[in-house]
Amino acid sequence: MSRPPVRSGGRHVDLHTHTVFSDGVLTPEQLVQRAVDRGVSVLAITDHDSLEALEPARLAATSVLELVPGIEISTFDTVEMHILGYFIDPADPTLRTTLARFARDRVDRVRAIIERLRQVGAPVELDEVMSVAGPGVMGRPHVAEALRRAGHVESVDDAFRRYLGSHGVAFVPRPMFDAAMAINLVREAGGVSVLAHAGGAFDEMRLEALVDAGLAGIEIWHPVHGASAVRRLRAIAARLRLIETGGSDFHMPGRGSDLGDMPVPPSVLSRLKDAAGVSG
Numbered sequence: 001m002s003r004p005p006v007r008s009g010g011r012h013v014d015l016h017t018h019t020v021f022s023d024g025v026l027t028p029e030q031l032v033q034r035a036v037d038r039g040v041s042v043l044a045i046t047d048h049d050s051l052e053a054l055e056p057a058r059l060a061a062t063s064v065l066e067l068v069p070g071i072e073i074s075t076f077d078t079v080e081m082h083i084l085g086y087f088i089d090p091a092d093p094t095l096r097t098t099l100a101r102f103a104r105d106r107v108d109r110v111r112a113i114i115e116r117l118r119q120v121g122a123p124v125e126l127d128e129v130m131s132v133a134g135p136g137v138m139g140r141p142h143v144a145e146a147l148r149r150a151g152h153v154e155s156v157d158d159a160f161r162r163y164l165g166s167h168g169v170a171f172v173p174r175p176m177f178d179a180a181m182a183i184n185l186v187r188e189a190g191g192v193s194v195l196a197h198a199g200g201a202f203d204e205m206r207l208e209a210l211v212d213a214g215l216a217g218i219e220i221w222h223p224v225h226g227a228s229a230v231r232r233l234r235a236i237a238a239r240l241r242l243i244e245t246g247g248s249d250f251h252m253p254g255r256g257s258d259l260g261d262m263p264v265p266p267s268v269l270s271r272l273k274d275a276a277g278v279s280g
C-alpha cells in the first residue's frame with residue numbers, strides 16, 4: 001500500500017497520542033510520519049505510564065514537526081483519573097523509578113486478573129498477554145485482546161464490559177496512586193499537568209483540589225466529548241483559569257479518531273510552555 005504524499009505546512013495540534021510503548025499500534029517513528037502526513041505540526045506523545053517512545057520520536061521528528069514530550073499517568077483513589085504531563089524531563093530519576101514500580105505493579109495485576117479469568121472459565125495465558133503487549137507497559141487492553149484471540153469475547157469493548165472494566169467479574173484494582181501524587185511527580189520532573197478526557201462525571205470540588213495541587217490545564221477537545229461537554233468544560237476552565245488542551249487520543253488507524261482530528265488551537269503550545277517554564 002502506498003502512503004499518501006507528505007503534506008507539509010500543516011497547522012494541526014495533537015497533544016494526546018499513544019504508541020506501541022503503551023497500548024497503541026504504531027512505533028514512535030510511524031506515529032511521527034503519520035502525523036506529518038496528516039498535517040500535524042505539533043505532536044505530543046502521551047503513552048500510559050511510559051517514556052520509552054520519547055527518544056526515538058525525538059530522533060524521528062527532527063525539524064518536520066515540533067514534538068512535545070508527554071506522558072499519561074493513570075491514577076486511582078476512589079475513582080480513576082488520567083493526568084497528562086507535558087514537557088517532563090524523561091531522565092528525571094524520581095519519575096523513572098516511579099514508572100518502573102508501576103510496570104511491576106502492572107505485571108502483578110495482570111497475573112491476578114488472569115487468575116480471576118481462569119476461575120470464571122475464560123482462561124488466557126500470561127505469555128499470550130505479554131506477546132500482545134510487545135514492548136508496551138502491560139495493561140487491561142492487552143488482556144482484552146488476548147481474550148478476543150482466545151475466543152472468549154467478540155471484541156475488546158466486550159472484554160471490558162464483561163470482564164475487565166470496574167464492574168467486570170475479573171476486575172482487579174491497581175495500588176492507590178492519586179491524581180495529586182501524579183501532579184507532584186510531573187512538576188518535580190519539570191512538567192505541567194493536565195486532566196485528561198475531563199468530560200466524565202467528576203465533581204468540581206475534586207477538580208478545585210487538583211488545581212490547588214498544581215493542575216494547570218484541562219483537556220477540552222477529546223473524541224469522547226460532545227459539543228455540550230466542550231461548552232461545560234470551557235466554562236470550568238475559564239472559571240479556574242485552566243489551560244484548554246486537546247488531542248485525538250490516537251491508538252491505531254481505523255479505531256477512534258485519527259491524528260490531528262481535534263480542533264486544538266495552536267496558542268495552547270505557548271501557554272503550556274509558559275506554565276512549564278520552557279523557553280522557545
Ligand code: AMP
Pocket residue numbers: 023048074138139140141156157160161
Ligand atoms: P489499565 O491501564 O491497564 O488500567 O487499562 C486502562 C486502559 O484501557 C485505558 O487507558 C484505555 O486506553 C483502555 N480502555 C478502557 N476501557 C476500554 C474499552 N471499553 N475499550 C477499549 N479500551 C479501553
Ligand code: ZN
Pocket residue numbers: 018022023024048251
Ligand atoms: Zn490507551
Ligand code: FE
Pocket residue numbers: 072082196197
Ligand atoms: Fe486516558
Ligand code: FE
Pocket residue numbers: 016018072249
Ligand atoms: Fe490516552
